[in-house]
Amino acid sequence: MLLLLHSVDMESLDDYLVKNVRSIVDIQELIVVPIYEFRLLSSFDFMVETKQEGKGATPLEPPEELFFFMTKIDVAPTKDRAVYKRILSIEPTDETIPLMMGHTFHSKEFDSVLFFLAKNLETAWEFVKTLRVTDGVWDTEVNLIAHFEGLVPLKRFKELVSTTSVSSGRRSTGEKKIAK
DSSP states (O other): OOOOOOOSSHHHHHHHHHHHTTTSTTOOOOOOOOEEEEEEOGGGGGOEEOOOTTOSOEEEEOSSOOEEEEEEEEEOTTOHHHHHHHHHTOOOOSSEEEEEEEEESOOSSOSEEEEEEESSHHHHHHHHHHHHTSTTEEEEEEEEESOOEESSOHHHHHHHHHHHHHHHHHHHTTOOOOOO
């Protein structure tokens, strides 16, 4: 199970996980990957919120039947910004729609994550192959997500992501803070 969480600090995140996730008896392992720069791509607007009577959660659905994928991308040292910019430049097609991406704290397994929609497994594989030939991409791991359910309204999700992108956006401009 993948759970995307927004937190203002690591202590709050830890408190939340201990109280609400690790307190569940059947939870055996928990892997936390902080993403400090998370962006919705322009094609995210394909996602719409469906209304469910009497339920608090709202499934997010694309306008037609598409598969939802998460791709973890392992990036070579010194190539982070170039790969990031390349991913941002990917345009949606009739076959694949990039939705959102994040830049992590460089875990052993991956440095960036990209969520995208594809019409079928073949088009998803072709899309990932184009990522893999990007200069600086060492490896990818692709996961098919069977069901994605928003636990906050889509409008609030977009606000949280835009706050994250703006607050960390200073880093992506190349500006350096110098201590006095």
